[in-house]
Amino acid sequence: MAVTPAVTFVGLGSMGLPMARNLLRRGFEVRGYDVRPEGRAAFADAGGRTAGTIAEASAGAGILILMVVNAAQGEEVLFGEGALDALAPDAAVILMATCPPGAVAALAERVRATGRRFVDAPVSGGVVGAESATLTIMAGAPAEVLAYVRPALDAMGDKVFHVGPQAGQGATVKAVNQLLCGVNLAAAAEALSLAEKVGVDGAVVLEILSGSSASSWMLRDRGPRMLEEAPRVTSAVDIFVKDLGIVLEAGRGEKAALPLAALAHQLFLAASGRGEGAADDSQVIGSYRALNGT
Amino acid sequence: MAVTPAVTFVGLGSMGLPMARNLLRRGFEVRGYDVRPEGRAAFADAGGRTAGTIAEASAGAGILILMVVNAAQGEEVLFGEGALDALAPDAAVILMATCPPGAVAALAERVRATGRRFVDAPVSGGVVGAESATLTIMAGAPAEVLAYVRPALDAMGDKVFHVGPQAGQGATVKAVNQLLCGVNLAAAAEALSLAEKVGVDGAVVLEILSGSSASSWMLRDRGPRMLEEAPRVTSAVDIFVKDLGIVLEAGRGEKAALPLAALAHQLFLAASGRGEGAADDSQVIGSYRALNGT
Numbered sequence: 001m002a003v004t005p006a007v008t009f010v011g012l013g014s015m016g017l018p019m020a021r022n023l024l025r026r027g028f029e030v031r032g033y034d035v036r037p038e039g040r041a042a043f044a045d046a047g048g049r050t051a052g053t054i055a056e057a058s059a060g061a062g063i064l065i066l067m068v069v070n071a072a073q074g075e076e077v078l079f080g081e082g083a084l085d086a087l088a089p090d091a092a093v094i095l096m097a098t099c100p101p102g103a104v105a106a107l108a109e110r111v112r113a114t115g116r117r118f119v120d121a122p123v124s125g126g127v128v129g130a131e132s133a134t135l136t137i138m139a140g141a142p143a144e145v146l147a148y149v150r151p152a153l154d155a156m157g158d159k160v161f162h163v164g165p166q167a168g169q170g171a172t173v174k175a176v177n178q179l180l181c182g183v184n185l186a187a188a189a190e191a192l193s194l195a196e197k198v199g200v201d202g203a204v205v206l207e208i209l210s211g212s213s214a215s216s217w218m219l220r221d222r223g224p225r226m227l228e229e230a231p232r233v234t235s236a237v238d239i240f241v242k243d244l245g246i247v248l249e250a251g252r253g254e255k256a257a258l259p260l261a262a263l264a265h266q267l268f269l270a271a272s273g274r275g276e277g278a279a280d281d282s283q284v285i286g287s288y289r290a291l292n293g294t
Numbered sequence: 295m296a297v298t299p300a301v302t303f304v305g306l307g308s309m310g311l312p313m314a315r316n317l318l319r320r321g322f323e324v325r326g327y328d329v330r331p332e333g334r335a336a337f338a339d340a341g342g343r344t345a346g347t348i349a350e351a352s353a354g355a356g357i358l359i360l361m362v363v364n365a366a367q368g369e370e371v372l373f374g375e376g377a378l379d380a381l382a383p384d385a386a387v388i389l390m391a392t393c394p395p396g397a398v399a400a401l402a403e404r405v406r407a408t409g410r411r412f413v414d415a416p417v418s419g420g421v422v423g424a425e426s427a428t429l430t431i432m433a434g435a436p437a438e439v440l441a442y443v444r445p446a447l448d449a450m451g452d453k454v455f456h457v458g459p460q461a462g463q464g465a466t467v468k469a470v471n472q473l474l475c476g477v478n479l480a481a482a483a484e485a486l487s488l489a490e491k492v493g494v495d496g497a498v499v500l501e502i503l504s505g506s507s508a509s510s511w512m513l514r515d516r517g518p519r520m521l522e523e524a525p526r527v528t529s530a531v532d533i534f535v536k537d538l539g540i541v542l543e544a545g546r547g548e549k550a551a552l553p554l555a556a557l558a559h560q561l562f563l564a565a566s567g568r569g570e571g572a573a574d575d576s577q578v579i580g581s582y583r584a585l586n587g588t
Contacts, residue, residue, distance in 0.1 A: 014557050016491070017402055024328070027336070032444035038502055090542060101492075124502075124506045124507065124508070125506070125507075127509070136502060136505065136506050138502060149529075158503075159505060161498060161501070161502050163494055163495070163498055163499070163502075164493075165495055165497075169492070169494055171475045172488075172489070172490065172492045173494055173496055173502060174501055175488070176485045176486075176488050176489050176499055176503065176508075176510075177485075177493075177502065177503055177506055177507075177508045178489065179481070179484065180482065180485045180486045180503060180509075180510070180513065181506075181507050181508045182480055183481040183484070183554070184477075184510055185480065186554060187473070187474055187477040187478060187554050188474065189468045189553055190473065190477070190553070190554050190555065191420070191473045191474045192470075193550075194466075194469070194473065194544070194545060194548070194550055195466070195467065195470050197548050197550045198395075198463070198466045198544075198548055200386060200457055200458055200459075200463055200466060200467055200470075201457070201458075204455060204457055205457070205467055205470055207453050207455070208418075208430060208432060208453075208457075208467060208471065209471060209474060210509075211430065211453060211511065212418045212430050212471055212475075212513070213418065213419075213420070213421070213471075213472035213475050213511045214418070214470075214471045214472075214473075214475050214511070215474075215480070215510065215511045216474070216478055216509065216511065216513075217506070217507045217509045218507065218510075219474065219510075221507070221566075223544075223567060230583050236425075237311075249490060252490075254488070254491050254492055255407065256487075256488055256586045257582075257585050257586055257587075258476070258488060259484070259557055259561075260480060260481050260484050260554065260557060260558070261484065263557055264554070265552055267553075269519035277340070288551075292549075292550045292551055
């Protein structure tokens with residue numbers, strides 16, 4: 001017997017597909033939808049049910065999970081494509097995409113106006129975390145609403161934090177997380193590019209920094225790829241163009257100056273503008289190489 | 295029987311005193327000197343020999359270790375106080391303080407002009423590393439000179455890296471290290487202050503960030519103290535005012551733009567200017583609180 005409530009999952013990309021698969025593995029009845037037919041086909045291959053339209057996928061479901069690209073897509077799914085009206089009258093919508101806090105709060109208000117519930121629950125952990133069900137999930141929702149969706153969240157992540165009762169608070173914590181990721185990544189690039197400029201062996205410097213108080217998760221993960229000519233792409237430069245944009249929008253919403261995030265954003269923007277938007281985000285070091293002529 | 299060569303150690307402060315003690319423990323004959331009588335007394339208490347003047351402490355020694363505050367003090371010890379002329383004719387000078395690469399190279403040239411050898415060997419690891427003999431040591435020197443001083447370095451650190459043959463290369467790698475420490479620390483402050491501004495619980499945010507890709511050594515070590523009212527001082531704001539100043543001087547020497555380091559420096563400078571120079575460096579978060587009114 002399937003675990004209840006029935007779940008509709010919209011957005012079967014590199015993150016969404018493994019997350020939806022993990023719900024299936026925990027016994028949830030999941031109907032999946034993606035605008036790309038290959039996303040739907042991959043979910044069907046994993047034993048999931050799919051549907052031809054979002055409204056059909058959403059019919060009567062008790063939980064709708066949105067793992068779409070941005071808040072505008074979430075709005076289109078809910079209101080343009082008719083997902084919200086198709087859900088059970090007391091269903092909960094879980095927005096797990098990285099979105100600006102203000103946009104999340106506005107969506108939540110419109111969802112609640114129809115009698116449904118809303119959980120602001122962005123994730124951290126990337127594709128590896130999505131596949132291994134070890135995502136960090138930052139949930140902003142009233143405690144009783146979180147309790148209702150908790151089994152579904154536990155199927156996708158092993159670190160579920162209740163960061164506050166309001167929609168937008170999860171998004172804010174995710175923005176804080178991305179602020180640090182982006183600045184730490186750009187800082188690693190600035191440090192390694194200075195070593196390059198001076199002609200000290202990058203591999204030796206990276207070994208030293210990785211074992212000292214200079215270390216960061218980003219340095220250890222992305223640093224080695226900064227020293228490669230054309231590294232494999234684990235996350236693209238344009239993801240940080242988007243995410244640091246969201247960080248700055250969160251700051252703007254609070255009228256808070258975030259000077260390091262703003263500067264890091266410029267370096268990713270410039271990399272994207274040089275045609276490197278689809279390259280691995282470690283290649284933000286190219287902005288320093290361009291700037292300093294190394 | 296004492297290990298040879300005899301070592302003179304100048305600068306018995308919070309770092310130098312435990313470093314000199316570790317040389318004693320490994321059997322080196324060490325004569326210590328510090329301008330502060332209490333520094334000399336503490337070394338005598340540890341079983342070390344001291345002397346009333348630097349020249350006396352240096353007479354005939356095969357190695358002179360400088361753990362002074364800056365390059366100007368190193369120059370004064372070597373040339374003003376007569377340490378260099380008092381050393382054995384083939385002695386090696388090891389400069390372990392954090393100094394600008396250009397100043398280190400200039401000192402090295404003057405030392406070598408007298409026939410002595412020079413090792414540029416700054417350290418990372420703080421007081422904890424100094425006490426437990428687990429410092430990271432970044433040595434710039436010809437291989438045969440490094441081999442001569444290696445037993446002494448091994449007595450003080452367990453991660454001795456040969457970063458290049460030239461004086462100034464060790465200082466550069468230390469600058470690269472401090473660049474990352476300073477930016478990662480300021481970034482942690484920017485992130486936690488945004489969470490504060492929004493009213494999300496700082497302790498929860500810190501727990502999330504510490505276990506995610508946003509994590510850094512600085513976040514995990516200094517983050518908890520950012521949430522305290524008046525934390526104990528492990529390293530002062532003014533140390534980063536100095537060290538990021540050295541980073542920027544290293545960049546200036548290479549004509550390399552280091553925008554994140556420059557911005558982080560401003561935040562530490564402002565904290566010092568508000569009278570917080572002697573506070574724990576985690577209190578750079580005060581610059582964000584002042585700026586954003588939290």
